[in-house]
Amino acid sequence: MSIKKICVVITARPSYSRIKTALTAIKKHPKLELQLVIAGSALLGRYGNAVEVIEKDGFTIAEKVFMVLEGENPTSMAKTTGLGVMELANVFYRLQPNAVVTIADRFETIATSIAAAYQNIPLIHIQGGEVTGNIDEKVRHANTKLADIHLVASQDAYARVIKMGERPETVFNTGCPSIDLALEIKRNSKLDFDPLKKYGGVGAEVNWKEEGYIVVMQHPVTTEYASARKDVEATLKAVHELNIPTFWFWPNVDAGSDGTSGGIRAFRENNQPENIHFFKNMEPNDFLKLLVNSQCLIGNSSVGIRECSYLAVPVVNIGTRQNRRQRGNNVTDVSYNKGKIKDAILERIANKNITSESIYGDGEAGVKMAETLANVILEFHKTITY
Template sequence: MPLKKMKESILKMSHNFRRKICIVLTTRGNYAKMKSTLLRIQENSELELQVILSGALATEGYTQYKLILEKLGIYNIHIVEYLINGASTKGDMLESGALATGAIGKSLMMLSPDIVVVIADRYEALSVAFAATCLNIPIAHLEGGEVSGSIDERIRHAITKLSHLHFVSNTYAARRVFKLGEKKESIYIVGNPSIDLIRNCDTGAVDVLFDYQKDNGEGFVDYNEKYLVVSQHSVVSELTDTARQINETMKVVKSLALPTVWMLPNPDAGCGEIESALFRFAENSNPGNIVFYKSMPFELYALLLSNSLCLIGNSSSGIRECEYLGVPVVNIGSRQNGRERGENVVDVNYDAEKIEEAVRKQIQHGFYQTNYIYGRGDAAENISRILASTEIILNKEIRY
């Protein structure tokens, strides 16, 4: 039997059993994206779900995520630690990425999944993809083919070339993955699974935000009043400018003097500098109408956004989830450069005067109509079905 045919038959034999699907979650954003997919895989009789809880979600400040998963009936959870000093410098991020490859790789060897789902474009996602490649485990990649700034852009396309299934958000992303040499039959336009959760969220009852603030917030905001949300992360390729970038945003928040919910940054190089600046800002300015959160369950975050005046910063939630919700967004800097966006997004540079002008215009405009750029809320159902039914040949060949 020819080698290629033999490999195909081995993969088809494994389809007679429950396929083991391993999903690696490392950030609050990962969980938000994957919750609906986790539940769909858990419900699918042809699939067996494995979860590796790692990165920030394996640290002391995020212990609630294991409990959250268990409340969903997900118990096949494996904790893997790799973060060095919160990966807050380039060196720490480099060491953390190296440790992630080895530590997550060992878990993959033990779990022996049929497919590993790799999420998006963070540095540790590349570590997961590299470990799976070395172990001959096929990879399904979420959010390939998108465009953005920072090192995410390079990492995302590198993972695409290591992956066997591509779950993309829209036709634009599908075309880019195809142009990277991937076979058309391996590319699936499913939308973004975070939209699944928003579709089913109750975006009216703000009482739960007060309850969550009581136990998890640093500061206070009255959610019955009009408020802003800020979510600004470090840009790893612009670390020497991190302090100036966050200072421009702090000037705007101080000048506007509106109640503000400030989400702390992801654990990337530069995050420590941002957090230190924010804590000094809170201490010196003594604002009585700002609350800081390390993290927030996604359904609450969607509720928070949907009742806000405007989201300010450089979070992808401004591009994806806010487009679906119609929330006005002022996107700052290069982090989301090139990503498909709706009319709800106004782009500005790190200039306090221009940021404030844009925020005031967005508040005056109010909510926008959605164009469903990132899907209509049925991604998880499609992903689960494809994972259960699609045959995968491990060795890839470039299409052209």
């Protein structure tokens, strides 16, 4: 029996939860061999080094690729991607995988796609066909056109990938592995750890046990990076004035993250908010437990659109980062306006009439992905069809 070597490249902290159960299923499958490559901001401590969590979960890392250039602006993003192409090309040459997996739409994921496609290595794209806006929109669809096999997360995405000219027999609606984790949490949602004791962080010792809490995760928007500091200040002021115990998570490495993180640091220094505690990262399951027991998630993270729709967690989605993305009844959209953010948070906390929706899968995505990879015919050439 021929074993397929499947090389999965994780380039950022959030991508791990988007692929974790698939990694487990690939690792266990008798027809597959997992080659795990960790790259980009997933290796950097200031963005919540994912390596410790990944290794703790029992995965062996085949290669580490340091490729992030300082700057957190569009030029450094372009250079980071270019460096990623060079480094990943060498990694794939050494590992000789039968297929490479690139995940979703982060700007540097196109480096994975180019390095694989140019070496005639079959490329598998996870979560193609979705709509988001900013540079992620372009990268996601560019990955789709470079990819040979598509493992999409929703029926809407499935239809869109085929409309883009991909052959139907190469497109599979497996759902998103992050929903697999959400299903685990739905079955056992008890918050069985103290976030402050387990993860440390900085800021106030918030009274979250008695009063309840909200969670904030706000990233910069790459096409609006110049306003990142002003945008996060609007959210900071709204959350501070509400005086609800808050767990706030650090932004990712996109252009504008220096503005977002600088705004957070300055606000913390100048105002010393007694209701906000800041974290860099959490293990995926712990983070979902924190969310499902919260009163509301605020910001612009895709977790509010995906996992929170399945877990029926109220979400206030701010700005354009998730523009036109398919969403559930748990989401309220607002602009970067302090008053509107405050009103939306209070309305969402008061309105408990939210139902769980399975837009992005049924909790079996990881197994479906591994089974598909084990049985699909791997090709590295294609002709567009319409």
